[in-house]
Amino acid sequence: MNIFKYFGEVFGAIRSLWAGMRVTGYYSIRPGKVVTQKYPENRKKLIIAERFKGEVIMTHDANNQHSCNGCGICEMNCPNGSIEIISNKITNAEGKSERVIDKHIYHLSMCTFCSLCIKTCPSNSITWGHDFEHAVFDRNKLTKVLNQPGSSIRKEIKEVKETKEA
Amino acid sequence: MEEIFQDIIIKKSDDYIINMGPQHPSTHGVLRFELCLLGETVKYIIPHCGYIHRGIEKMCEKNTYQQIIHLTDRFDYLSAHMNNEAVCLAVENALEVEVPERVKYIRTILAELNRIASHQLWWCAFGMDLGALTTFFYGLRDREPILDIFEESFGSRLLHSFNCPGGLMHDVHPNFQKKIKDFIKYFRKILPEYDQLLTGNIIFQQRSIGMGILSKEDAISYGVTGPSGRGSGFKCDVRKHHPYSAYSKVDFKEILYTEGDTFARYKARIDEMWESLNILEQLVDNMPAGDYTVKMKPIIKLPAGDYFQRVETARGELGCYIVSDGNKNPLRVKFRTPNFSNLFIINKLASGNKIADLVAISGSLDLVIPDIDR
Numbered sequence: 148m149n150i151f152k153y154f155g156e157v158f159g160a161i162r163s164l165w166a167g168m169r170v171t172g173y174y175s176i177r178p179g180k181v182v183t184q185k186y187p188e189n190r191k192k193l194i195i196a197e198r199f200k201g202e203v204i205m206t207h208d209a210n211n212q213h214s215c216n217g218c219g220i221c222e223m224n225c226p227n228g229s230i231e232i233i234s235n236k237i238t239n240a241e242g243k244s245e246r247v248i249d250k251h252i253y254h255l256s257m258c259t260f261c262s263l264c265i266k267t268c269p270s271n272s273i274t275w276g277h278d279f280e281h282a283v284f285d286r287n288k289l290t291k292v293l294n295q296p297g298s299s300i301r302k303e304i305k306e307v308k309e310t311k312e313a
Numbered sequence: 314m315e316e317i318f319q320d321i322i323i324k325k326s327d328d329y330i331i332n333m334g335p336q337h338p339s340t341h342g343v344l345r346f347e348l349c350l351l352g353e354t355v356k357y358i359i360p361h362c363g364y365i366h367r368g369i370e371k372m373c374e375k376n377t378y379q380q381i382i383h384l385t386d387r388f389d390y391l392s393a394h395m396n397n398e399a400v401c402l403a404v405e406n407a408l409e410v411e412v413p414e415r416v417k418y419i420r421t422i423l424a425e426l427n428r429i430a431s432h433q434l435w436w437c438a439f440g441m442d443l444g445a446l447t448t449f450f451y452g453l454r455d456r457e458p459i460l461d462i463f464e465e466s467f468g469s470r471l472l473h474s475f476n477c478p479g480g481l482m483h484d485v486h487p488n489f490q491k492k493i494k495d496f497i498k499y500f501r502k503i504l505p506e507y508d509q510l511l512t513g514n515i516i517f518q519q520r521s522i523g524m525g526i527l528s529k530e531d532a533i534s535y536g537v538t539g540p541s542g543r544g545s546g547f548k549c550d551v552r553k554h555h556p557y558s559a560y561s562k563v564d565f566k567e568i569l570y571t572e573g574d575t576f577a578r579y580k581a582r583i584d585e586m587w588e589s590l591n592i593l594e595q596l597v598d599n600m601p602a603g604d605y606t607v608k609m610k611p612i613i614k615l616p617a618g619d620y621f622q623r624v625e626t627a628r629g630e631l632g633c634y635i636v637s638d639g640n641k642n643p644l645r646v647k648f649r650t651p652n653f654s655n656l657f658i659i660n661k662l663a664s665g666n667k668i669a670d671l672v673a674i675s676g677s678l679d680l681v682i683p684d685i686d687r
Binding site: 156159160163164166167169170171182196197198199200224226259260261262263266267275 | 376379380382383384447451454457461464465466467468469472474477482483486506509510511513514515516518611
């Protein structure tokens, strides 16, 4: 009786091994079903989702203008303190004093991608960028200034804001 | 009293102590087991946690209710959506806000997708713990379509802070329903492969059947919930017994196994994947149109009092307890995480077995270490 049990186990083992190997064999002779991608080589063909959260960027138009008026709501909503806004008060041509951002500093190293800043931004000036290759050798390179040098606030945004206030 | 004394570990000076972890691959994170060995047999196990403690509960006290959400992603990262949902439901119950039907449906769909993705990753890692490397690649392949759905709708694959008190951050992608239907079709065809590769394997069966038997009484007294508890016949499915979101509208059965061994816990998870597919099928066609959020105040202040909400994550019951004193920040937040309770049964299950079986048993409990330490 024992010998039957022994051989039964051996054949059971071979059968279960065969069942597993059949799945592996099925895919090994069908390379079209393999889903692996060669990543660094296919960088140009990568499909990145439209809503992908890579990093926070500020959108600039062709005239190097953005729509951020430095209200500081994103800075207030950020749970980690990864956004700092340095703004200046200047007097414009009409003699009124207004706030203009000097630097919109974004610490990528502290960001947890919760998208609270982008959701709460009243002027939709910041949005998600699609860049995902963030590795750098120096940590300081992860601190970014989002507004481009020499950029200014878009005229229409100011007008819209003024009419809303009035 | 007798039962309690059995669990107390008496250390002796001539015990042979060896540390497993905190950097051991089969503990799936920074967890340290202090093993007392007799040859290859484990005499007792003392789990040491705290290596990845980040103080999330304390951090919650400094943040507003919207800002808490993204912290909850970080304890059980494989069921990030359910963790978010627990806080959102607690806040919504406190404010007595009724979220739109569409939000309830989407939350349930996402929770089930997340559950499948989590069980797939567990299946990969469990096979790898027992020496079957093939499962790792097959499981990750099938997890990819789910992650693609997540990426398309909320921009991130693992930690999607997509819920907010009152609803969702934004509406789901227009392709959402179509992609889920494709996935259900695909995964129904592919799930039998899991059985062929691992479940029927004789080596796997001999290493798991009858190994680490957890009795129903122990499961209840230690609070082992989720598929681990249901493998021992403990009826603990929060979705079934205390339905939230859209679970009251779907028809599904609670997976129960009475054996309580490693194989029963394995089968419970595999069957949960089938059951999740059933739930998805019922919900995805009936998704009502409507708003994705209700209008909430920018600064949420809960009325003074304490609020509790529990949800079923992929690993068990997650409780979220918020005490508010009426300010914009909570006074105290406490999370009852499933893995913390599930971990401490390990001494009872694995003592007396070999070290290799300890790996199988801890794998079958499906531990996620950041969830233990928070």
